[in-house]
Amino acid sequence: MRGVVFYDPEQEKQNSNRTITIFDTTLRDGEQTPGVTIPFDKKIEIASQLDKLGVDAIEAGFPISSPGDKESVKRIAELGLHADVCGLARSVTKDIDACIDCDVDMIHVFIPTSDVQREYTIKKTREEALNTAVEMVEYIKSHGFKCMFSPMDATRTNFDYLVEIIKAAKAAGCDIVNIPDTVGVMVPSSMYELIYNLKKNADMKYDIHCHNDFGLANANSITAAEAGADQVQVTVNGIGERAGNASLAEVVMALTSIYGFKTNIKTEYLTETSKMVEKYSGIKMPPMIPICGDNAFSHESGIHSQGVLAKSETFEPGIMTPEMVGQKRRIILGKHAGRHAVLQNLEAVGIHPTEDQLNEILAKIKEIGDRGKTVTDADLYVVASVVLGKKGIDEAIKLKEVSVMTGNIVTPTAVIRAESNGKEIISAQTGVGPVDAALRAAEEIVGDTKYKIEEFSIEAISGGSDSLARVTIVLANERGKSVTAKSANADIVMASVEALINAMNALSGMD
Ligand SMILES: CC(=O)SCCNC(=O)CCNC(=O)[C@H](O)C(C)(C)COP(=O)(O)OP(=O)(O)OC[C@H]1O[C@@H](n2cnc3c(N)ncnc32)[C@H](O)[C@@H]1OP(=O)(O)O
Numbered sequence: 001m002r003g004v005v006f007y008d009p010e011q012e013k014q015n016s017n018r019t020i021t022i023f024d025t026t027l028r029d030g031e032q033t034p035g036v037t038i039p040f041d042k043k044i045e046i047a048s049q050l051d052k053l054g055v056d057a058i059e060a061g062f063p064i065s066s067p068g069d070k071e072s073v074k075r076i077a078e079l080g081l082h083a084d085v086c087g088l089a090r091s092v093t094k095d096i097d098a099c100i101d102c103d104v105d106m107i108h109v110f111i112p113t114s115d116v117q118r119e120y121t122i123k124k125t126r127e128e129a130l131n132t133a134v135e136m137v138e139y140i141k142s143h144g145f146k147c148m149f150s151p152m153d154a155t156r157t158n159f160d161y162l163v164e165i166i167k168a169a170k171a172a173g174c175d176i177v178n179i180p181d182t183v184g185v186m187v188p189s190s191m192y193e194l195i196y197n198l199k200k201n202a203d204m205k206y207d208i209h210c211h212n213d214f215g216l217a218n219a220n221s222i223t224a225a226e227a228g229a230d231q232v233q234v235t236v237n238g239i240g241e242r243a244g245n246a247s248l249a250e251v252v253m254a255l256t257s258i259y260g261f262k263t264n265i266k267t268e269y270l271t272e273t274s275k276m277v278e279k280y281s282g283i284k285m286p287p288m289i290p291i292c293g294d295n296a297f298s299h300e301s302g303i304h305s306q307g308v309l310a311k312s313e314t315f316e317p318g319i320m321t322p323e324m325v326g327q328k329r330r331i332i333l334g335k336h337a338g339r340h341a342v343l344q345n346l347e348a349v350g351i352h353p354t355e356d357q358l359n360e361i362l363a364k365i366k367e368i369g370d371r372g373k374t375v376t377d378a379d380l381y382v383v384a385s386v387v388l389g390k391k392g393i394d395e396a397i398k399l400k401e402v403s404v405m406t407g408n409i410v411t412p413t414a415v416i417r418a419e420s421n422g423k424e425i426i427s428a429q430t431g432v433g434p435v436d437a438a439l440r441a442a443e444e445i446v447g448d449t450k451y452k453i454e455e456f457s458i459e460a461i462s463g464g465s466d467s468l469a470r471v472t473i474v475l476a477n478e479r480g481k482s483v484t485a486k487s488a489n490a491d492i493v494m495a496s497v498e499a500l501i502n503a504m505n506a507l508s509g510m511d
């Protein structure tokens, strides 16, 4: 294991000889997140992205659950992906038949084995549940499909019974047994003991499926791999029932970067995959989530920024870099910033202040930060322009008027009047909505191919219909230089246009 005090080279050698396969269940357990339905076409896109990422298996859905789910599992199975496509089935033949109809590669059949679930859900005795499981595995195998068997709630199941049912499933031809920690009650030490003892008593290929009720899903999954599990079940961003599942990015990076295991994941696609699932599931990730979160490689504190600028490993793990996971390192300016960070951000856009100017710029940034604002690239440029007496804000684009027309029987249309380099310009555009129309019109002020909006996000700062809208825009010029600008306004169209004009002003100053 790397990055720990007690480094054990023998353990690292053993781990590096093992490839842990990744079974992704974003489209099945992930979609069981309360309130989440991923549209059909987005499921197809996510499946293709997961395949590009290199997951070994994709649980595409639960075909019996709805005609729509069955259709999407079938369509994903037809894509000809490199990953095995799997469908979920209860221990009833109609569920298995629905998976067979989809022509998946693998059928995942489950039956509750803990006393509480067995008695209160399927109402079968231990013996009846075991016999049903055997029948179902035999049914799947007789149709020529790969079979994964899950004794559901395995971690609350009597150990001797668990071994007995696993042995029976193995004898019936099951290819891999999944051990679900259905309600997330394990801790790493009990998980290690369970998998180690299962391997000893019922030698089999094992998969692990951990829920995050106590926040231990990732740790338990990794420990299961250490104890001998061959495969881990994960979801992108850890979405899933209740508190969710183990997170694909976090488990994969810990397995590979810390423990030295191999996986087939092309880690440079982790962040784009996370962003795709965030968008299509509607479950917004907090900035501080590991690996793919916006803050995962961001530094605002002056001491950290200075260290990272000198050598990134001072305040980053080093064994995992932003590039490895498709991220960017960001030096954020705010009330905690220091001179090194400000200087580097200015020099990156060709501004070279004197010592005194730098101190003045820093003081102004702290003033803005103390008012609770993050200082965007656009803010920094305006501050630097004023301090350096260089192209001031007076020469920038000045917004004079924004008017929009929208409704159910008119095409959304916007008119913008602005002054650019002393010349008045009026532009009008239509769009899919009022914000789109207004942004198109604003872009036209400088010529619509000069800048490209790389990112646009809008959020309501306070609740209610009178909430302030905060817009963040990342704008790039033809040479690939980009700036971030924000604006807040009670009117979403105004907030959007102001953010775009702020960004244009910052970029035009750098031309
Ligand atoms: C831990 C997990 O994530 S398991 C997967 C959970 N996912 C889902 O439930 C999402 C999709 N589910 C659905 O669309 C529906 O629940 C369906 C189509 C599967 C079943 O719907 P319904 O027939 O209306 O039953 P309902 O959902 O109310 O109850 C579940 C039934 O499945 C039975 N059941 C549950 N698990 C199993 C199992 N592994 N094997 C056999 N039967 C099972 C229950 O005993 C109950 O049967 P009953 O109706 O005879 O009492």
Ligand SMILES: CC(C)C(=O)C(=O)O
Residues within 6 Å of the ligand: 029, 110, 150, 152, 153, 178, 180, 181, 182, 183, 209, 211
């Ligand atoms: C179907 C099984 C594997 C499951 O999702 C669980 O037990 O959480």
